[in-house]
Amino acid sequence: MASLRVALLGCGVVGTEVARLLHEHADDLAARAGARLELAGIAVRRLGRDRSITGVDPGLFTTDARALAERDDVDLVVEVIGGIEPARGLLLAAMERGASVVTANKALLAEDGVTLHTAAEKHGVDLYYEAAVAGAIPLLRPLRESLAGDRIKRVLGIVNGTTNYVLDRMDSEGSSFAEALEEAQSLGYAEADPTADIEGFDAAAKAAILAGIAFHSPVVAADVHREGIADVSSADVASAQAMNAVVKLLAICELSPDGQGVGVRVHPAMLPRTHPLASVRGAYNAVFVEAEAAGRLMFYGPGAGGVPTASAVLGDLVTAARNRLGDAVGPRGSWYADRPVRPMGATVTRYHISLDVDDRPGVLAAVAAVFAEHDVSIETVRQRAEGPDDAELVIVTHQATDDALAATVDGLTRLDTVRAVLSVMRVEGE
Numbered sequence: 001m002a003s004l005r006v007a008l009l010g011c012g013v014v015g016t017e018v019a020r021l022l023h024e025h026a027d028d029l030a031a032r033a034g035a036r037l038e039l040a041g042i043a044v045r046r047l048g049r050d051r052s053i054t055g056v057d058p059g060l061f062t063t064d065a066r067a068l069a070e071r072d073d074v075d076l077v078v079e080v081i082g083g084i085e086p087a088r089g090l091l092l093a094a095m096e097r098g099a100s101v102v103t104a105n106k107a108l109l110a111e112d113g114v115t116l117h118t119a120a121e122k123h124g125v126d127l128y129y130e131a132a133v134a135g136a137i138p139l140l141r142p143l144r145e146s147l148a149g150d151r152i153k154r155v156l157g158i159v160n161g162t163t164n165y166v167l168d169r170m171d172s173e174g175s176s177f178a179e180a181l182e183e184a185q186s187l188g189y190a191e192a193d194p195t196a197d198i199e200g201f202d203a204a205a206k207a208a209i210l211a212g213i214a215f216h217s218p219v220v221a222a223d224v225h226r227e228g229i230a231d232v233s234s235a236d237v238a239s240a241q242a243m244n245a246v247v248k249l250l251a252i253c254e255l256s257p258d259g260q261g262v263g264v265r266v267h268p269a270m271l272p273r274t275h276p277l278a279s280v281r282g283a284y285n286a287v288f289v290e291a292e293a294a295g296r297l298m299f300y301g302p303g304a305g306g307v308p309t310a311s312a313v314l315g316d317l318v319t320a321a322r323n324r325l326g327d328a329v330g331p332r333g334s335w336y337a338d339r340p341v342r343p344m345g346a347t348v349t350r351y352h353i354s355l356d357v358d359d360r361p362g363v364l365a366a367v368a369a370v371f372a373e374h375d376v377s378i379e380t381v382r383q384r385a386e387g388p389d390d391a392e393l394v395i396v397t398h399q400a401t402d403d404a405l406a407a408t409v410d411g412l413t414r415l416d417t418v419r420a421v422l423s424v425m426r427v428e429g430e
């Protein structure tokens with residue numbers, strides 16, 4: 001049987017599992033790919049660590065990632081180092097030498113996917129990155145290939161396991177933010193620097209990649225409106241619970257109503273508990289795709305963790321190996337539409353606003369007047385007495401532009417009768 005030589009760059013949470021599964025499932029992988037996938041080397045930052053769990057010959061480890069990526073006898077390069085450099089330079093060098101590449105690196109794809117795709121095209125090699133978005137869940141290939149004949153209108157998803165884990169623990173166990181984050185880190189879900197998860201950078205990178213593929217337009221992470229979960233308080237979680245909703249960090253990519261632009265945003269939002277995404281627990285991810293002809297599709301599964309992510313990496317590796325044996329390259333994404341990214345202020349959304357107000361005549365009228373002034377229509381108002389002259393007002397709006405809603409909140413904070421704005425959050429899902 002023929003063999004193909006694989007270089008693995010990085011041996012952390014994901015790389016260790018890729019190496020172990022390549023070794024343990026070598027015969028099956030060979031039968032499926034049509035060639036033995038032989039490890040040519042594994043680049044690590046430091047030698048001497050016990051990596052026996054991988055079952056790999058210790059002589060294969062090297063600290064010279066560059067030399068490994070550029071070796072003439074390497075056919076396929078897997079990058080699971082993460083970050084922009086040296087990952088980008090290594091992938092470009094590998095492609096230049098004619099190797100096909102597989103990466104899990106969403107940060108890089110979202111920042112400079114164009115350079116990588118251009119290089120893959122120029123050198124006639126594959127560039128696959130299924131693991132970069134929603135870990136093990138097959139999502140990019142279905143979007144790129146299975147839905148190539150359809151018109152995608154909206155992608156709505158939970159694409160960060162760490163933040164979903166944290167929000168779920170806050171909702172179901174009443175855990176503190178810090179406790180829940182520590183657990184997510186120890187389970188291998190979090191990025192090396194967990195602020196990438198908490199501040200929404202990880203989800204924003206994934207949203208950019210999803211929007212680019214779904215709408216055939218180049219979108220980078222900097223285009224994405226991003227809010228993380230650091231400011232989600234127990235009051236927000238309680239407000240959501242009071243209206244039978246749950247707080248989730250959502251990535252939303254949508255065509256603008258005229259179809260000419262795209263909106264891409266990541267922010268916490270309240271979702272009714274009856275919405276399918278509301279039941280996504282722990283570090284699981286789920287992505288809802290709304291397409292014109294297909295209707296609504298849901299993709300669900302483990303979005304983080306070394307073993308599940310390695311599954312997506314190996315799937316790409318087998319595909320790239322098959323293409324190589326057939327002297328072909330796989331289908332690429334297309335960016336012909338070039339739709340501009342619309343600003344967040346123009347996005348149409350709904351708000352949930354909870355206020356601590358004086359409980360006396362005219363207060364509700366004054367509050368309602370602020371909404372009217374900004375042309376924001378109120379859907380529901382609930383008032384609960386908090387004391388003899390103190391009440392909590394909970395208002396959910398109809399859809400309005402984000403600019404109008406933000407101006408409304410700003411106006412409310414200026415009212416003398418509003419003692420405090422307790423919680424402001426967008427509401428998604430019908």
Ligand SMILES: NC(=O)c1ccc[n+]([C@@H]2O[C@H](COP(=O)([O-])OP(=O)(O)OC[C@H]3O[C@@H](n4cnc5c(N)ncnc54)[C@H](O)[C@@H]3O)[C@@H](O)[C@H]2O)c1
Nearest residue numbers: 010012013014043044045065080081082104105304305309
């Ligand atoms: N952990 C997950 O659940 C998950 C899921 C999907 C995608 N990813 C992505 O996979 C990639 C790897 O993530 P991870 O969780 O395994 O990270 P990690 O930090 O556990 O592993 C990265 C490894 O690369 C090594 N490294 C750094 N610089 C190097 C160099 N110059 N040469 C060789 N090795 C070097 C580090 O020492 C570390 O062991 C990232 O792009 C991440 O975004 C991770």
Ligand SMILES: N[C@@H](CCO)C(=O)O
Nearest residue numbers: 160161162190191304
């Ligand atoms: N840190 C990421 C890993 C998967 O990309 C998460 O929590 O989802």
Ligand code: NA
Nearest residue numbers: 130133135137
């Ligand atoms: Na995936």
